[in-house]
Structures are given as C-alpha cells and as structure tokens.
Amino acid sequence: MNVEMHKPVVGFSCGDINGIGIELIIKSLSDSRITDVCIPVVFASNKSINFYRKVLPDINFAYQSIKDFSRLNPKQVNVYNCWEEEVQITPGQLTELGGKYALSSLEQATKALKAGHIQALVTAPIHKKNIQSEAFNYSGHTPYLKAFFEVNDVVMLMVASNMRVALVTEHVPVSGIAQNITKANVMGKLKILHASLQKDFGIDKPKIAVLGLNPHAGDEGLIGNEEETILKPALKEARHQNILAFGPYSADAFFARGQHEKFDAVLAMYHDQGLIPFKSLAHGEGVNFTAGLPVVRTSPDHGTAFDIAGKGIADHLSFLEAMYTALDIVNARSRYADMHKNPLRKMSAMIVANAQDEVIKEDTSG
Structure with a gap:
C-alpha cells in the first residue's frame, strides 16, 4: 500500500436528499486540500450529487464514482453509489423518499464503518419523522448507532x-x-x-x-x-x-x-x-x-434546514468542523493506543498529570 492510502478514510452520509446535506458535502469537499489530510467517501449517488452541483455552479466539485472500496482514489473525492435509480429530489420538501434514501446512505455508511473500510463517519442531517420505518425506529442518529454497534x-x-x-x-x-x-x-x-x-x-x-x-x-x-x-x-x-x-x-x-x-x-x-x-x-x-462507540462519528449541530435547501446559501462551516473533529479524534485514538503500548510514555504522562493534581483541586474548589 502506498503512503497516500495511509491517510484516514472519512465517510459522509448524505442525510435527507431534500435537505442541505449534499450541498454541505459539496461545499466542504470542494477544496482540493481536503485530500491532503484524508480520503473522502460520500455515500449517495452520482445523480443526487449532480443535482446539487447544478445548484452550486460556481463551485468546482470533481469526484470519482466507485462501487467497491478497492477502487478508492486517495487524491480525489469518492462517491460510493448507494442507489442507481432515478430519484425525484424536491429541495425543502418533507417526503417519504427523502427519508428512504437518507436511511440507505446511513445504512451503507455504517456498514462500511463497522467493516473498517472507513475510519470515521460524518453524518449529514436527517429528518426524524420521515426516516422512521421498521429499519429505523429511533429518535435520531445516536440511538441508531448505539444499537448498530451493540454497545450498552x-x-x-x-x-x-x-x-x-x-x-x-x-x-x-x-x-x-x-x-x-x-x-x-x-x-x-x-x-x-x-x-x-x-x-x-x-x-x-x-x-x-x-x-x-x-x-x-x-x-x-x-x-x-x-x-x-x-x-x-x-x-x-x-x-x-x-x-x-x-x-x-x-x-x-x-x-x-x-x-x-x-x-x-x-x-x-x-x-x-x-x-x-x-x-x-x-x-x-x-x-x-457520539462518545462511547468503538468507531468515530460526528455531525454538524444543526438540522435539515428545509427552509433554505436547494438555494445554495447553506453555511458549511459546522459540517467542515465536524470533519476536522473526526480527524482529530482518529489521530487522538491512535496516539492513545500508542502511548498505552509504550509503558515509558504512559509513566511520563502519569507523572505530569499527578504534578497537576493540586492545581486541579484548587481551580475547582472556588
């Protein structure tokens, strides 16, 4: 495996296809420097990506379409096609299709996360009403992921x-x-x-x-x-x-x-x-x-924003921050694992922490 493939692979679920999720993904991943720090994989479809590319004509968003993870391009955005059929996209509308394809994206992204094909997942917003089904009887991403990864x-x-x-x-x-x-x-x-x-x-x-x-x-x-x-x-x-x-x-x-x-x-x-x-x-x-999972999952702190969906005006900074936070946590876990494999590093960290104990107690006593 070449050095490029050692970058973390970060997955992105597209959220409700009628919300701002895909717009946020396009805006966040359009900067070519993103591929310097990770290999992005978007779980959606070429057709849904292309629909929102037309909404954002001033943004140059290039990608490669893949159907399996052996074809990942480490220097480009990869779109993993979760469905091939034509889907009617109606920005700003709460529809059954919006929930159906949001779930399809999420299911395939979480399966890839569990299988180790991606090292982190950034989830675009879903609508908690139209995604409800026999496969998704949860109040949001957090309880769904808890059940999927079978943690207490x-x-x-x-x-x-x-x-x-x-x-x-x-x-x-x-x-x-x-x-x-x-x-x-x-x-x-x-x-x-x-x-x-x-x-x-x-x-x-x-x-x-x-x-x-x-x-x-x-x-x-x-x-x-x-x-x-x-x-x-x-x-x-x-x-x-x-x-x-x-x-x-x-x-x-x-x-x-x-x-x-x-x-x-x-x-x-x-x-x-x-x-x-x-x-x-x-x-x-x-x-x-989501703390407590064996994997890394982040998301922006907002919803589907139907009121501005499809208008090209959604602010992607929280989504971008979610991606960077996911990368930081992936790296932190790697350092943590390395430190606990090395007794000398762990001992050094404990000495420093013990020296700070009195300061900690004084800071919190007031």
Whole structure:
C-alpha cells in the first residue's frame, strides 16, 4: 500500500436528499486540500450529487464514482453509489423518499464503518419523522448507532473549541426527564465521558462539571430532591473510581458566570439544559460527537434546514468542523493506543498529570 492510502478514510452520509446535506458535502469537499489530510467517501449517488452541483455552479466539485472500496482514489473525492435509480429530489420538501434514501446512505455508511473500510463517519442531517420505518425506529442518529454497534450506552457530546457539553438524556419529552435521571444512568454517562476525554481528546485527568436537575440545583431539597438522593451519591461514587466529577451546579448561574471554562466537559441532565448554552456560547461552529462507540462519528449541530435547501446559501462551516473533529479524534485514538503500548510514555504522562493534581483541586474548589 502506498503512503497516500495511509491517510484516514472519512465517510459522509448524505442525510435527507431534500435537505442541505449534499450541498454541505459539496461545499466542504470542494477544496482540493481536503485530500491532503484524508480520503473522502460520500455515500449517495452520482445523480443526487449532480443535482446539487447544478445548484452550486460556481463551485468546482470533481469526484470519482466507485462501487467497491478497492477502487478508492486517495487524491480525489469518492462517491460510493448507494442507489442507481432515478430519484425525484424536491429541495425543502418533507417526503417519504427523502427519508428512504437518507436511511440507505446511513445504512451503507455504517456498514462500511463497522467493516473498517472507513475510519470515521460524518453524518449529514436527517429528518426524524420521515426516516422512521421498521429499519429505523429511533429518535435520531445516536440511538441508531448505539444499537448498530451493540454497545450498552453512548453519550451525546457537543464539542467546540471552548467547551464540551454532554447529556444524560437526549431526545426525551420534558415529562419523562426526571424518571431517566438515576444514579446508574448518571454514573454510566460519567464513565463514558471520562474515558472519551482521555482517549478521544488526549486529556489524562479530565475535570467534569455536573449540572443539577432542578432550579438552583434543588436548594438543598427545597425544590426537588434528585440532587441529594441521586446526583451527590453518583458524584461520590465517581470520585471513588478516580473520576474528577464536581457539582451538582445550578445550571442558570453556571454558564452565566463562565464556570464551564474551568472544566474539560459539562454533563447536563437534559437536551435544552445543555444545548441552549452550548449553541449560545460556543466559539465557532459546534459539532455533535457520539462518545462511547468503538468507531468515530460526528455531525454538524444543526438540522435539515428545509427552509433554505436547494438555494445554495447553506453555511458549511459546522459540517467542515465536524470533519476536522473526526480527524482529530482518529489521530487522538491512535496516539492513545500508542502511548498505552509504550509503558515509558504512559509513566511520563502519569507523572505530569499527578504534578497537576493540586492545581486541579484548587481551580475547582472556588
């Protein structure tokens, strides 16, 4: 195998064919320098790619069509044809076809990821309603991937240059949140998050802030008792397992006072508690990363954007950031594996981390 083929192979599912997914892919991969750092594989069809190329006449997007991975071109974008038939594309419309072909792309991309044909997957947005079928009875990509890779649990982790926010519950109705906040669930998420920060982000002794469920973190039991009966015991157990988890913190004041800047990640109890401040305060474009999988999967932090689909005006920066984050995590996992194969490197890292322990405790005590 030549040196070109040693670059990571990154797959891209096309998402809803009537959304902005394929437009984002074309814009993100049109820069020829992308192939200097990875080998891109788009899971779609030539005809769907060509439809959106016409929407973007000023962008020079060249690609090679393939039907098997032995034909990968390391110096060009590769389009893996998931279907050959003519498909009616109606940008901005919620249709059954949009969900059908989004699922076809996702299924074939995840199979390639599991087989090792690609080293990372960047998923373009799907619509959670029209993709529902016997093959996809999930609330989104995250639970689908959890089931596909047969892992006990995963964590939805939002990543930006200045913050990382993870969730205990994801797409759960507000009425069902509290019943999902258990000590076992919180501990499970903390373990996955802790391991991911080490393995995927190269942080040897990560500091994790845990938010309370109730207003003012329950005010010592006056406004709900989950903090006293669930979260504090979970934090105590976490520390016994050498996980540096702190809290529970009142969610409103926590972000307003910039406390998130003192931690490597924040564990929020539910979707809006974590994502509203993340999308408000994150520097640059946010990325959704699925922590806890044996593979690397990222996506942009937005949806199908039907209102602007097909108009050529979609901003691709979050999608591009998702690709770069996936590459960073692939490289971080490689370094992590290498360090743990080499006892001297691991020992050196432990000495440095232990020397920082007192600083860590002082930083988080205030």
